[in-house]
Structures are given as C-alpha cells and as structure tokens.
Amino acid sequence: MSQEDLSRQAYWRAHLRLLGICLAIWFLVSFVLGILVSQPLNAIQLGGYPLGFWFAQQGSIYTFIILIFVYAWRMNVLDRKFNVHEE
Amino acid sequence: MDQQTLSLLVVGATFALYIGIAIWARAGTTSEFYVAGRGINPIANGMATAADWMSAASFISMAGLIAFLGFTGGAYLMGWTGGYVLMALLLAPYLRKFGKFTVPEFIGDRFYSKTARIIAVIALIVMSVTYVIGQMRGVGIAFSNILEVPLATGLIAGMTVVFIYAVLGGMKGITYTQIAQYVIMIFAYTVPAVFIAITLTGNPIPQLGLGSTLQGSDTYLLDALDQTMVDLGFHAYTEVGGMSMLNMFLLTLALMIGTAGLPHVIIRFFTVPRVRDARKSAGWALVFIGLLYTTAPAVGAMAIWNLVNTVHPGEIGTEEGHLAYEDRPAWMDRWEQTGLLAFEDKNEDGVIQYYNDANPEFAAMAEEQYGWEGSEIVTLDRDIMVLANPEIAGLPGWVIALVAAGGIAAALSTAAGLLLAIASAISHDLLKGVFMPRISEKRELMAGRIAMGVAILFAGYLGLNPPGFAAEVVALAFGLAAASLFPTLMMGIFMKKMNKEGAIAGMLVGLLTTLLYIFTYKGWFFFSGTAMLPDTPEGWLLGVNPTGFGAIGAVFNFVTAYIVMKLTKEPPQDIQDLVESVRVPRTES
Numbered sequence: 001m002s003q004e005d006l007s008r009q010a011y012w013r014a015h016l017r018l019l020g021i022c023l024a025i026w027f028l029v030s031f032v033l034g035i036l037v038s039q040p041l042n043a044i045q046l047g048g049y050p051l052g053f054w055f056a057q058q059g060s061i062y063t064f065i066i067l068i069f070v071y072a073w074r075m076n077v078l079d080r081k082f083n084v085h086e087e
Numbered sequence: 088m089d090q091q092t093l094s095l096l097v098v099g100a101t102f103a104l105y106i107g108i109a110i111w112a113r114a115g116t117t118s119e120f121y122v123a124g125r126g127i128n129p130i131a132n133g134m135a136t137a138a139d140w141m142s143a144a145s146f147i148s149m150a151g152l153i154a155f156l157g158f159t160g161g162a163y164l165m166g167w168t169g170g171y172v173l174m175a176l177l178l179a180p181y182l183r184k185f186g187k188f189t190v191p192e193f194i195g196d197r198f199y200s201k202t203a204r205i206i207a208v209i210a211l212i213v214m215s216v217t218y219v220i221g222q223m224r225g226v227g228i229a230f231s232n233i234l235e236v237p238l239a240t241g242l243i244a245g246m247t248v249v250f251i252y253a254v255l256g257g258m259k260g261i262t263y264t265q266i267a268q269y270v271i272m273i274f275a276y277t278v279p280a281v282f283i284a285i286t287l288t289g290n291p292i293p294q295l296g297l298g299s300t301l302q303g304s305d306t307y308l309l310d311a312l313d314q315t316m317v318d319l320g321f322h323a324y325t326e327v328g329g330m331s332m333l334n335m336f337l338l339t340l341a342l343m344i345g346t347a348g349l350p351h352v353i354i355r356f357f358t359v360p361r362v363r364d365a366r367k368s369a370g371w372a373l374v375f376i377g378l379l380y381t382t383a384p385a386v387g388a389m390a391i392w393n394l395v396n397t398v399h400p401g402e403i404g405t406e407e408g409h410l411a412y413e414d415r416p417a418w419m420d421r422w423e424q425t426g427l428l429a430f431e432d433k434n435e436d437g438v439i440q441y442y443n444d445a446n447p448e449f450a451a452m453a454e455e456q457y458g459w460e461g462s463e464i465v466t467l468d469r470d471i472m473v474l475a476n477p478e479i480a481g482l483p484g485w486v487i488a489l490v491a492a493g494g495i496a497a498a499l500s501t502a503a504g505l506l507l508a509i510a511s512a513i514s515h516d517l518l519k520g521v522f523m524p525r526i527s528e529k530r531e532l533m534a535g536r537i538a539m540g541v542a543i544l545f546a547g548y549l550g551l552n553p554p555g556f557a558a559e560v561v562a563l564a565f566g567l568a569a570a571s572l573f574p575t576l577m578m579g580i581f582m583k584k585m586n587k588e589g590a591i592a593g594m595l596v597g598l599l600t601t602l603l604y605i606f607t608y609k610g611w612f613f614f615s616g617t618a619m620l621p622d623t624p625e626g627w628l629l630g631v632n633p634t635g636f637g638a639i640g641a642v643f644n645f646v647t648a649y650i651v652m653k654l655t656k657e658p659p660q661d662i663q664d665l666v667e668s669v670r671v672p673r674t675e676s
Contacts, residue, residue, distance in 0.1 A: 012670055019176055026172045030165045035336050038158070042325060048298040048307030053325040056161030057153075057384040058294060061168045061377050068175045068370035075180075076363055084671040086361045 011082040018078070022071050029055060029063040090484050097488040098230075098495060102248050104267055105499070109252035109260040117528050120257030120535060121188040121511050125357070127262055129364040133371025135262045136355040138269035138496070139504035140167075140346075140372070141379060142218075143225030144561055146272060146497035151472035153387030154394075157316070157324040160387065162338040168373060168380055169339070170346025173573075175369030178347060179356040181580045181669045183365035188357065189508075190350040190572065191516040197579040199662055200587040201521055206594050208512045210571040211350045214564040215512075216546065219505040221561060223550030225498035229491055239551055245499060246547045253503045253543075254536045258358060261503045268496040273378055275493025278486055279477040280382050283389050286480060293385035312392050318403055319395070319442040320449030324388065330632065331624070337635030344641050345565030348573030351508035362672040390472045393479050398441045398464070404457045409438035418478035422471055429466035439463050502546070510539035563605055566633075570597035570640025578648055583666045585648065588655040593648030601640035608633045 033041060038052030046054050079085035088096075118125065127135070145167070153160030185193055191211060195204025223242060230241025252260050277293070284296030288308055300307050313323040322328030330338070346352065355372075356365045397416065401408040412430060422428040430439060436458070444450045444462045453459040474494070477486045514535035519526050526534070571594050578585045578593070608622040620626045622633070631639065657663075668674045 008667070008671065015670075022172070022176055026169065030169050030339065031336060034161060034165055035332065035339065039327065046298065047295075048300060048309050050309065050325045053158050053161075053309070054298070056158060057164055058381055060161075060165045061373075061381055064168050064172050065370065065373050065377050067172055068373060069367070071176055072363070072366040072370055075366060079363070079672055084673045086363060086672050 007082055011078065011084060014078055014082075015075070018071065018074055022067055025063065025067055030060040034060050088484075090487065093484050094488040094491050097485070098492050101267075101271055101492050101496065105248060105252050105264045108263045108267060109256040112256050112260045112263045117188075117515075117532055117535075119259045120532055121354075121357075121507075121515065125360055127358045127360075129359055129368040130371050131266055132262070132355060132359050132364075132368045133373075134269045134375050135265040136352065136368070136372035137375035137379075138265035138272060138500040139261075139355060140349075140352055140376060140501070141272065141497055142222055142501035143229075143494060143498040144221070145379065145383075146276065146494050147225065147229075147473050148470050150383045150386040150390065150476075151469035153384055154391040154472050155469055156329040157322065158326055159328060159330045159335045160384075162330070162335045163342065164380055164384065166339040166342025167346055168376060170343040171369050171373040171376070173343060173347035174353070174356075175366055175373075177577050178353060178573075178580070179365045179369050180362045180672070182353060182576070183356050183359065184362050184669045184672060186357075188354075189511045189515050190353050190576070191512060192520065194572075194575060194579065194590070195516070195520065197662065197665065198575075198585075198587040198590045199659065200591065203575075203587055203591050203594070204516060204520060206591065206598075207572065207575070208516045210567055210594070210598060211512050212509055214349070214567045215351060215505045215509045216542070216549075218561065218564040219502050219509075219542070219546040220549045222498045222502040222505070223546045226495055226502070227550055229494045229498065242547055242550055245495070245502075246543050249499055249502055249506065250540065250543050253506050254539050257535070258354075258507055261507055262358065264503070265500045268500040269375060271489075271496045272493045272500075273375070275489045275496075276379050276386075277382055279480065279482055279490065280386050280389075282482055282486075283393070283476065283480045284385060287389055287392070293382045293389075297385040297388055308392070309388070312388060315392070315395055315399075319399070320446040320453070321443045324391075331630060333630060334632045334635050337631060337638050341569050341635045341637035341641075342565060344573050345567075345569035345637055348568035348571070348576065349564075350512075350568075350572065351504040353576075354508060354511070355504075386473065386476065390476055390479070394472075395441065397479070398439050409440060411438050413437070415439070416479075418475055421478075422475060425471075427466065427468035427471050428464070430463055431465045433463055434458055434460040506539050506542050506546075509542045510535045513538040563602075566601045566605060566637030566640060567598060569637030570601040570644055574641050574644040574648065578645070580666065580669060582652075583663050584652065584657050586652055586655055586658045589648040589650075589652035592651040593644040596647040597640045597644030600643050601636055604628070604636045604640075605633045 033052065034056035038056055041052035041055070042050035044051040049058070076085070149163055152163060182193055187193055187196070191204045191207035194207040195201060223245065226245035227238045227242035230236060230244060231238045252264050256264070280293040281291050284293040285291050287302060288296040288299040289302050290296040290299045297308060301311055309325055313325055316322065316324050327335070356368060359365050359368050398410050399408055400410060412432060419428060423430070440459050440462065441464045442449065442453060442459065442462050474490060477490055514531055518534050519531050574597060575590050575594050578590065607619050608626065624630055627633070
C-alpha cells in the first residue's frame with residue numbers, strides 16, 4: 001500500500017471519529033434530553049423554562065447550529081493536516 | 088387607506104421585486120439554470136436554502152400545531168432543524184465534491200445503473216409534486232383571504248409570478264429571489280412576535296419572553312399556561328400530550344431523515360463553489376431557519392394563551408370568567424365567516440366555554456359543577472393562529488399586510504425550488520440521461536423550461552381541485568424522502584462495497600413499505616373509504632402513527648440493501664475509486 005493510500009485511510013478514520021462525536025451530541029440533545037428524559041428533566045428550571053421543554057423547543061436547535069459550524073471548522077483543520085484542502 | 092388596498096400594495100410590491108430580480112439574474116447556460124453556475128456565496132446560499140426549505144407549512148401551520156400540542160410540538164421543531172445536521176455531516180460535502188447537477192444523477196453514476204437512476208427520478212417526482220400542490224394551495228388561500236378574490240384568481244396570480252421568475256431565471260434567478268423572499272418572510276414572522284412578547288412579558292425577544300414572567304406578576308408565563316390548560320381539562324402545556332412519547336421519537340426521526348433526503352434542498356449545496364462552502368452553507372441555512380424556528384414556540388404558546396384568556400377572562404365557572412358571545416372581538420367574527428372558527432352555545436347560557444370535553448373525568452365534573460354541556464368552540468382550525476395573531480394582538484394594518492406577503496413568499500419560494508427539482512429530473516435525468524443522450528445544451532435548457540411550465544400548470548390544477556389530503560401529503564413526501572433517497576445516498580458515500588443490486592432493492596423496499604403503511608391507514612391513493620384499518624392509536628401497528636413511519640421505512644431500506652449486497656457481487660473497481668474520491672475535498676495530486 002502506497003504512502004498516499006495510508007494517509008487517505010488515516011484521514012477517513014479521523015473524519016469518522018469526528019462524525020461519531022458530532023452525531024452523538026446531535027442524538028443526545030434532541031432524542032435523549034428533548035424526548036426520552038425530558039419529563040424528569042422538567043423538574044429543573046432554566047429561567048421560566050422547564051429544562052426538558054427548553055431542550056425540545058429551543059436548546060436542541062441552538063446546539064444543532066453550533067454543531068454544524070464546529071464540524072465545518074474541525075474538518076477544515078483536518079483537510080489541511082492531511083493536505084487534501086482546496087485552494 | 089383600507090386594509091385590502093394596503094395588502095394589495097404590499098403584496099404587489101413584493102411581486103414586482105421578485106420579477107425584477109429574475110430579469111436581472113437571467114440564466115444563459117445549463118450550469119446557471121441548474122446550479123447557478125456554482126457561484127453562490129455560502130451565506131447567500133444559506134439564506135436562499137432557508138427560504139426554499141421553509142414553506143407555507145413552516146410559516147402558517149407550525150406555530151398553530153405547537154400551540155395545541157404543547158411540549159410534543161417539539162417533534163416538528165427538532166425534526167425540521169436536526170435534518171440539517173445529517174445533511175451537513177453525511178451528504179452535502181460529498182455530493183458537492185461529486186459535482187453533478189441532480190440527485191438521481193449521483194445515484195445513477197454511483198450505482199452504475201440506469202434503473203437506479205429512474206427509480207430515484209420517480210421517487211423525486213412523486214414527492215416533489217405532492218409537496219408543490221400544498222404550496223400552490225397555500226398561495227391561493229392567502230390571496231383569496233386577504234384580497235377577497237376567488238381562490239382561482241389568487242392561484243393564477245401566484246402561478247404566473249412563479250412561472251416568470253423560475254422559467255426565466257432557473258436556479259440563478261430562484262436563488263436571488265429566494266434571498267428577497269427570506270427577508271420578507273422573517274420580518275413578517277418576527278414583527279408580530281416581538282409586539283406580542285412585549286405586551287405579555289415586557290421582553291422584546293420572543294425566545295426570552297417565553298421564559299419570562301408575565302407583565303406585572305411573579306408567575307412565569309409557562310407555569311401560568313400549564314395551570315390554565317389543566318384548569319380546562321387539557322394536559323399541562325410543558326408535558327407530554329397530544330401524541331405518545333414513542334410517536335414523538337419516531338416523528339422527530341422521520342422528519343430529520345426526510346429533511347436530509349429532500350432533493351430540492353440537497354441540490355442547493357451543488358450551487359456553492361467548494362466542498363468547504365457546502366459544509367458551512369448548511370450551517371448558515373440553519374442559522375436563518377433557526378431564527379424562525381426558535382420564534383415559533385413563543386408564537387404558539389402566546390397565541391394559545393391569548394386565545395384562552397380572551398374566551399375565559401376571569402376565574403373559570405364564575406360570572407365574569409366567560410366571554411359573552413355578543414361581546415366577542417371583531418377578529419373572531421371575521422374568522423367565523425371563513426368557516427375556520429365556529430361557536431355553538433350548547434347549554435344556551437349566552438357565554439362561551441372552551442375546554443377539553445374529550446376528557447371524560449373533566450367533562451363530567453364540568454357538567455355537574457358548572458352546567459357545561461360540551462366545548463362551545465366547535466371548529467378551531469390550527470392554521471388560522473399565525474394569520475390571526477396580529478389581529479388578536481391588535482397590531483396595525485401594515486403588519487397584517489406584511490404577514491400576508493410573508494405567507495405568500497414562503498409558499499412561492501418553496502414551490503419554485505420544487506419546480507426546479509422536477510424540471511431538472513425530467514430534462515437532465517430522463518431526457519439527457521436516458522432517452523436522448525445527444526441533446527444539445529440549448530435544447531436541454533428549452534426542455535427544462537417546458538417541463539417547469541407543465542409542472543406549474545399541473546400543480547395549479549391540483550391546487551384548485553385538491554384530492555382532499557393536504558396534511559397527509561406532506562407526511563407522505565417526508566416519508567418517501569426518508570425511506571427512499573436518504574439511506575441510498577448515505578450508503579453510496581459511506582459503504583464502498585454497496586452495489587447496484589443492494590441500492591435498488593433497498594430503495595424499492597423502503598418506498599413500498601412506507602407507501603403500503605400510509606395507504607393502509609389513509610386509504611389507497613388517499614381515496615377516503617378505502618382505508619383497511621382505522622387511523623387511530625388503537626388501530627396503528629404497535630401504536631406507530633403513519634406520519635412517523637418513514638423512519639422505519641428507512642431502516643428497512645438499510646437492512647434490505649445490506650443483505651442483498653452480501654449476496655451479490657461487489658461493485659467494479661472504478662466505482663470503488665469514485666467513492667474514495669468523493670470522500671476527500673481535493674484528489675488531484
């Protein structure tokens with residue numbers, strides 16, 4: 001296997017690790033905090049918001065936005081590191 | 088100036104703007120027509136994507152749905168935004184790297200199969216046409232309501248405007264028009280929300296107002312709303328109700344996967360210059376969508392609060408606790424005339440009682456203690472909440488005109504995006520890709536424009552004569568996208584060994600099981616009376632609502648594709664190399 005193929009594989013593995021972390025956060029804020037454990041979480045208040053309700057109707061959306069930008073930023077770093085970035 | 092003239096002026100001015108932009112941004116080449124010459128800045132593209140994505144359903148219906156569902160309405164909020172995470176992480180950058188014009192083109196090339204491409208075209212056309220019918224109807228209703236013209240007149244005006252700017256400008260014209268439409272839409276949505284948030288809580292930011300205390304009181308708005316709803320026999324606003332936890336989970340997942348698989352949204356990411364722009368562009372799209380989507384919960388909660396407190400101004404069951412029918416505000420009277428709001432004085436006491444008479448315990452208690460004989464708001468269409476909101480809050484006429492223009496902008500921008508996806512599927516995938524590979528660029532452009540014209544006429548006709556299934560159709564469109572296109576696209580990128588046999592079998596199984604499940608409960612091709620099982624939680628298989636079935640259809644697609652792939656031979660080497668190359672932004676070394 002050539003040097004380039006090895007580096008390509010390492011790039012893809014690093015990429016998949018980043019994807020896994022991002023998707024775990026995506027699942028956590030929406031399906032776990034916003035749905036599955038939302039009712040017990042409602043006992044905690046965030047200002048006038050019960051916390052579970054806040055995640056379902058506000059917090060998950062804010063997290064999604066941040067998540068995409070963090071992913072884009074980390075990917076740019078990764079692209080440069082493995083020298084596959086665009087001009 | 089009366090309200091009608093004002094509305095006409097505002098809506099007319101926005102139409103002139105859209106057509107002006109189309110003339111300025113005419114498309115000359117196929118690349119400009121399909122993907123705007125790949126020259127759109129990621130922030131501009133994000134804004135256009137937001138307008139493309141947010142349809143009449145987001146603008147008009149969603150806050151009303153949330154108002155009556157409460158907490159579980161979060162399924163729509165999370166589902167329709169979380170899909171962008173999937174799109175940004177799992178599809179957009181790779182499809183941009185692949186560098187073609189349409190979604191079926193990717194499927195056809197990746198799975199080296201014209202059959203796969205044709206199945207993708209069929210799925211795309213079915214879901215886009217069903218979706219566009221709802222938009223055309225939205226345009227017609229918004230027009231006829233505000234301008235007091237017949238539905239047909241409103242619809243034809245809307246069709247003409249879409250025809251001019253979509254056919255003339257292609258993707259380039261559509262993109263710039265959608266940027267203008269986004270600005271009108273978001274302004275129209277937030278202005279009434281800000282006014283109402285100030286009135287109720289003193290906080291001008293709706294997202295913060297919803298978590299604030301009521302004006303002149305120490306009670307939080309949401310706590311007061313919980314109490315009010317419970318007092319009337321409904322479930323507490325911030326707790327599970329209206330749908331089960333299982334269905335909330337499945338609906339959220341189906342809407343997310345469906346969003347990520349909608350072809351007219353995916354092609355937006357073909358219009359940016361580079362792979363890295365595709366990633367960032369999805370983020371910007373979600374910023375612009377999030378602006379409306381985080382405002383919607385405040386609009387919904389405040390609308391139901393205002394409504395209940397209008398009907399029940401004092402303590403329930405007391406003399407001054409009820410609104411006398413004679414004293415009802417003018418906006419109620421106006422909406423009664425449309426038939427979307429109706430009262431019936433069941434116990435003939437001259438005042439209105441609004442409560443949950445489907446709750447047997449509460450209904451029995453109310454009858455015994457208060458002498459109530461059923462909820463007296465007998466019709467309350469959820470779709471009127473956003474449109475009536477400025478009137479309920481007593482806002483000036485220009486705000487009402489603006490909301491009308493915003494609703495029309497939402498419907499037109501989505502219709503245009505869908506029409507372009509249909510036109511490109513027909514001219515590029517079917518004509519150039521399959522039947523007439525040697526067609527010249529000029530004739531392909533002409534074919535695209537003709538296809539778009541035919542699609543507009545067809546959608547307009549069905550918008551006038553709807554098969555009577557507006558809400559289900561949206562669910563079907565999402566279910567189909569979730570069960571057919573998304574899994575296939577994702578496997579095409581992340582599973583190098585996925586072959587054409589697996590992809591075709593997966594798409595067919597996902598598509599057919601979802602259709603079968605929906606038709607079982609909604610009737611064959613939505614004809615009423617042909618449903619084989621009752622469309623109720625008791626009748627649903629394992630309690631799964633047909634609107635959330637797309638998530639399960641997607642799982643069937645994945646599993647079938649995997650099994651078939653294992654049983655058949657692996658894809659040729661050049662296809663595996665192709666998959667390797669879409670995974671990295673720059674391959675030439």
